[in-house]
Amino acid sequence: MNRTASWSPPWTLAGAVGVAFCVAYSAAKFGVEGSMESLHHDVEPFGIHTTIVEPGFFRAELLEDAGLEQPPLRFVEGDGCLEAVEAKARQLLAQVDASRELGSNLAHGNAS
Structure with missing residues (x-):
């Protein structure tokens, strides 16, 4: 039997932007979003499917009314x-760009 499920609890913009x-x-919201992002990999x-909803001010229509076959990880x-x-x-x-060179040089395989 092939089943799919979806979980998309509404969070808050504060989980994406301080x-x-x-x-x-x-x-707390950053932590919740990080756990949802990790849970996504565990349950996929x-x-x-999990979706993190980043609500601002919006109409009441959410993912169910959007007609998305597979909601994105972050909405x-x-x-x-x-x-x-x-x-x-x-x-x-x-x-990431500013730290690319130093960060790449610190990789475990580059240790001498």
Whole structure:
């Protein structure tokens, strides 16, 4: 029997982008998102799909009404939220690029 399931509890933008004056709240939400991202890899072989919902201000339609056959791992909703997550992604890529050479040289296989 081939079954699939989906789990997409709504989280908050604070799990993707740090929010001023909300250190503990943001830290907790980052942790929840990290655990959901890891859970995704654990349950995917069993046909269970997880989606992290990053809600901003939006209409009440969620993934069920979106007509998606397989929801993405991370679903970002709302104009303000989309912009914030895109800016965070650009920052992360810039940080990866800035540390690429040093980070690559520190790989275990490069130890002398």
